[in-house]
Amino acid sequence: MVRQDGYQFDSFSLEVSIPPLILQNEASLWSYMQSKYGSEPWFREKIHTGCVSIKDALKFSLINPLEKLLDCKSSLCPFRIRLTYTHTKASEGVAKCSDNGGSCKRRKTGESDSIGEGTLSSSVEDESFDFSKLFPKSENEPCNFSYNCSRTPFYFGGRYLKYSRNVSQTRWIIDDERMGEASVEEIIGIKVLQACGGDNYKFHAAGREDIDVRMLGPGRPFILEVQNTRLVPTEQFANDIEKMINKEENKLVRVNNLKLVGSDGWNLMREGEGEKQKQYAALVWTSRPLKDEDFQQVSSLKDLKVAQRTPIRVLHRRSPLEREKIIHWMKMETVAGSSQYFLLHLCTQAGTYIKEFVHGDLGRTHPSIGSILGCRAEILQLDVTDIKMECFLT
Amino acid sequence: MSDRITEESNSSETKELEQKQDKQKKEEEYEDEELPKLLLSDVQTLPSTPPSAVESNFAIYFALDFMKPRHDQYVYRHANGLCVIGLAPSHVAFKDEGGITSTDFNVGKSDRSGVKVTGKRKKNAQHFESNTALCKVSTKNDSYIVRCCVKGSLLEVNQQLIKQPELLNASADREGYIAIIMPKPVDWLKIKPSLVNLEEYKKLREVS
Numbered sequence: 001m002v003r004q005d006g007y008q009f010d011s012f013s014l015e016v017s018i019p020p021l022i023l024q025n026e027a028s029l030w031s032y033m034q035s036k037y038g039s040e041p042w043f044r045e046k047i048h049t050g051c052v053s054i055k056d057a058l059k060f061s062l063i064n065p066l067e068k069l070l071d072c073k074s075s076l077c078p079f080r081i082r083l084t085y086t087h088t089k090a091s092e093g094v095a096k097c098s099d100n101g102g103s104c105k106r107r108k109t110g111e112s113d114s115i116g117e118g119t120l121s122s123s124v125e126d127e128s129f130d131f132s133k134l135f136p137k138s139e140n141e142p143c144n145f146s147y148n149c150s151r152t153p154f155y156f157g158g159r160y161l162k163y164s165r166n167v168s169q170t171r172w173i174i175d176d177e178r179m180g181e182a183s184v185e186e187i188i189g190i191k192v193l194q195a196c197g198g199d200n201y202k203f204h205a206a207g208r209e210d211i212d213v214r215m216l217g218p219g220r221p222f223i224l225e226v227q228n229t230r231l232v233p234t235e236q237f238a239n240d241i242e243k244m245i246n247k248e249e250n251k252l253v254r255v256n257n258l259k260l261v262g263s264d265g266w267n268l269m270r271e272g273e274g275e276k277q278k279q280y281a282a283l284v285w286t287s288r289p290l291k292d293e294d295f296q297q298v299s300s301l302k303d304l305k306v307a308q309r310t311p312i313r314v315l316h317r318r319s320p321l322e323r324e325k326i327i328h329w330m331k332m333e334t335v336a337g338s339s340q341y342f343l344l345h346l347c348t349q350a351g352t353y354i355k356e357f358v359h360g361d362l363g364r365t366h367p368s369i370g371s372i373l374g375c376r377a378e379i380l381q382l383d384v385t386d387i388k389m390e391c392f393l394t
Numbered sequence: 395m396s397d398r399i400t401e402e403s404n405s406s407e408t409k410e411l412e413q414k415q416d417k418q419k420k421e422e423e424y425e426d427e428e429l430p431k432l433l434l435s436d437v438q439t440l441p442s443t444p445p446s447a448v449e450s451n452f453a454i455y456f457a458l459d460f461m462k463p464r465h466d467q468y469v470y471r472h473a474n475g476l477c478v479i480g481l482a483p484s485h486v487a488f489k490d491e492g493g494i495t496s497t498d499f500n501v502g503k504s505d506r507s508g509v510k511v512t513g514k515r516k517k518n519a520q521h522f523e524s525n526t527a528l529c530k531v532s533t534k535n536d537s538y539i540v541r542c543c544v545k546g547s548l549l550e551v552n553q554q555l556i557k558q559p560e561l562l563n564a565s566a567d568r569e570g571y572i573a574i575i576m577p578k579p580v581d582w583l584k585i586k587p588s589l590v591n592l593e594e595y596k597k598l599r600e601v602s
Contacts, residue, residue, distance in 0.1 A: 285444050309550075312574065313451060316474040319513050320550060341440055359447040362478065363554060363561075363569035376568075378444050 006197060007149065008231045009079040011072050016059045017084040026054050078152040085145055153227045156192060156238060157265045157392050158258035159219030160184055160205075165381070167252050168211040170203060180211045187253045189224060191245050196237065197230030206269050206391075207278070207350065209384050217279070217386040218393065219256050221269050233260060257392050268391035277328060279386035280354050282344045284369060287376035289339035294373055295332045298344075301372070302329055309364040311356045325352040344369065345385070355379050448568065455589040456482050457543045458598065461525060466599070467543050468567065469589060475579065477544050479528065480571040481562060484599045490533035493563035497555045501527040501539065506551050506573070516576065519547035524585055528573050529555075531562065544585050546577030 062083070067073060162169075162184055171186055172179040185203035193201050205222040209215050231237075242258040261268075304327040310318050326349040333343040348354065353365065358379035360368035370377035448454070452470035460467055466482035481487065487494055499507035504520070506528055511519045522528075524545045530537050542548070551573045555561060561570040577585070590598065 285440075312472055312476055312478065313474065315549065315574065316472075316476055316576065317514060320511050320516070336440060338440065355447075360569070361447075362571050363552075376446070378446055380440075380444055 006230045007079065007151070009072070009077075009151075010232075011075045011077045012066075012070065012079045012081050012149075013075065013077050014059060014063055014066065015080055015082045016055060016062070017082065018055055018058065019085055022054055022085075078154075079149070080151065081147065081149040083145070083147045150228045153225050154196070154198075154229055154233055155261050155265055156224040156226070156233070156241075156258055157221070157261035157269070158224075158242070159221055159256045159387075159392050160188065160215065161217075161219040161254040161256070162209070162215040162252070163254065164252040165212045165214060169205060169208045172211070182252060184253050187248075188222075188245060188255060192224055192226060192241055195231075195241050195244070196226060196233050198226040199228040201226050204269070206276075206387065206389060210355075210382075212381070214383045216383050219254070220384070220387050221389055221392045223261065223265055223269060235259060257394055259392075261392075265391070269389075276350050277347050277388045278350060278352075278384060279347045279388070280345070281383045281385050282346070282354060282358055283335070283380040283382075284342055284344045284358055285378045285380060286340050286342075286370075286373060288373075290332075290342065290373070298330050298332050298369075298372065301327070303327070304330075304367070306352070306357060306368075307366055308353055308356060309361070311353050311361050312364070323351065325349045327352070327357070347386075354382055452478070454592045455586075456592075456595040457589055458482075458595070460541060460543060465538065465541075467540065467572075469543055470571075471582070475576065475582065476549070477546070477575045477577060477582075478571050479540075479543055479573050479575060481531070481540065481566045482595070482599075483566065485538075485566075487531055487533055487536075487538045488563070488566075490536060492534045494531050494533055494559050496532045497529055497559045497562070498532070499529045499551055499556065501530050506548065507553055507556060509548070511547075511549055516547055516549060519549055519576070521545075521547055522575070531559070540572050542573075542575055543589075544575050544577045545581040546575040548573060549576050550574040 066081070164181070166181050167187075168180045168183045169185065171183045184205075185201075189201040189203055192198075202225040203222065204225065205220055207220065209220070226233075238258045238260055242255050245253070245255045245258075306325050306327055307322055308325055309322050310320050328347040328349070330347075331345040333345065335341045335343050344358070346354070346357075348357075353361075356365040356368070358369045358377050360366070360370050360377070368377065448470055452472050455469040455471065457467045457469060459465060464484070464486035466484045466486075468478075468480050468482045470478040470480075472478075499505055506520075509518060509520055511517065522542045522545065524542050526542050528540045528542055528548075528551065530539055532538075552561075552571050555570065555572070564570070
């Protein structure tokens with residue numbers, strides 16, 4: 001089965017799950033022996049040197065033949081083989097446990113079989129429950145056996161650029177209709193998923209931009225989590241995928257510095273996400289022609305505090321709050337010989353709504369470019385030109 | 395033989411260094427040439443007056459003679475369903491000499507400016523009918539009631555109007571907005587037929 005699914009691996013880690021009934025029998029046997037031989041010195045000695053539980057014994061006996069069969073060693077590694085033994089007869093102990101109520105905790109685990117296990121093992125510790133009362137009955141039915149194997153997820157980190165004003169960051173569907181022509185997460189995720197044969201992916205980015213805003217400059221950091229890959233991705237693999245994505249004809253999205261990351265990738269990305277500064281270039285129109293003094297006035301404002309009430313365009317899904325944000329610096333650049341159009345470069349605190357800072361959002365963002373210049377201002381287009389974060393720059 | 399090996403390793407090191415330098419140069423070039431080109435790539439034909447943020451993001455409607463003759467109000471409806479309510483340019487209040495001199499949100503049973511709406515679910519928002527009073531605007535000789543026009547939850551009133559009622563005279567269509575209301579989709583559909591769009595408004599009120 002492992003070969004059938006096309007898994008590539010050079011070691012495996014074995015997990016075994018056995019029916020609660022066996023555990024119960026084991027536990028009742030133990031408490032019986034405890035009560036009968038507890039006082040005997042040889043028993044006490046045995047306890048000190050340790051006894052092998054049924055589960056471990058099974059595991060030990062299975063590992064060697066499996067190693068021979070799959071022609072590799074077993075060790076703690078991402079590739080997991082899980083053998084599950086179940087029995088139609090439910091454990092009596094479990095039923096009694098749930099009657100007890102409070103003392104048994106139901107721990108939620110990934111596999112549904114282990115719920116019975118969890119309940120039982122926690123009650124084994126609960127000494128008030130006397131297992132010797134449950135005598136093991138001889139069983140004629142064999143256990144049912146099932147197996148599956150999976151791999152722990154792999155993580156790719158990198159930076160993405162978005163050249164299109166019609167591509168959203170994540171899949172965006174309203175009333176069964178897709179908004180925009182594609183999404184960054186699908187463009188990157190589908191390619192990576194296909195290339196390494198995974199089951200599904202999760203896209204995580206450090207912040208986001210609107211569908212009509214381009215992401216330029218060094219790009220925005222992201223992490224792509226791929227679950228249950230059939231192949232084992234390598235650095236070379238990451239390089240190849242990066243080249244493949246960037247070769248796409250329509251050039252909607254670009255990926256830089258794609259590589260495998262471990263758990264430290266998360267920390268790098270999340271660390272200071274709220275404090276990192278972002279840089280933008282906005283094409284702005286003003287209702288009156290601008291002069292040099294206006295340009296100078298704008299450039300002179302450093303670390304300008306702006307009070308932004310939740311923009312009307314997101315007010316339906318966000319809390320109505322007033323948030324104070326900082327515009328670190330601004331620079332204006334004339335455009336196409338016009339006196340009413342210019343390119344506004346600005347560097348702001350993370351979380352600042354740029355569009356609202358330009359047009360003022362009916363006065364709910366104050367100050368705004370319009371209020372600073374004493375006229376009406378509109379924004380025609382916006383580009384993110386830098387995300388000042390340290391991660392995934394190489 | 396060992397000389398050759400060190401020679402080779404040296405040349406591969408220099409190759410790496412060259413590649414790095416090339417990359418740096420390319421990045422610098424990008425900053426100087428490519429990025430500006432990209433930023434201005436769409437700037438082919440710029441209109442002399444672009445559409446305003448309101449025109450681009452809202453559907454503009456008017457409620458004419460709302461409950462009283464010439465009490466004209468506007469309703470800007472965003473794609474997300476929220477409605478901004480305000481005084482239309484043809485509202486009778488603007489005809490009075492001196493324009494609007496004061497506003498008062500304490501109408502009906504409560505002071506509309508006092509309610510604090512919190513959270514994503516908009517807790518504490520008051521539910522109003524379309525004819526519920528939002529505020530009273532006064533001129534030198536008269537006062538007029540501004541109403542919701544749309545049935546829904548009152549999310550916000552424009553607090554600025556309390557201290558700066560002159561905003562209504564200068565820019566009732568923007569900074570002088572009265573309130574933001576969130577109607578249920580079904581309530582919007584009920585009221586929509588009684589509203590007119592910008593074109594119809596211009597015709598009916600003979601505004602250019």
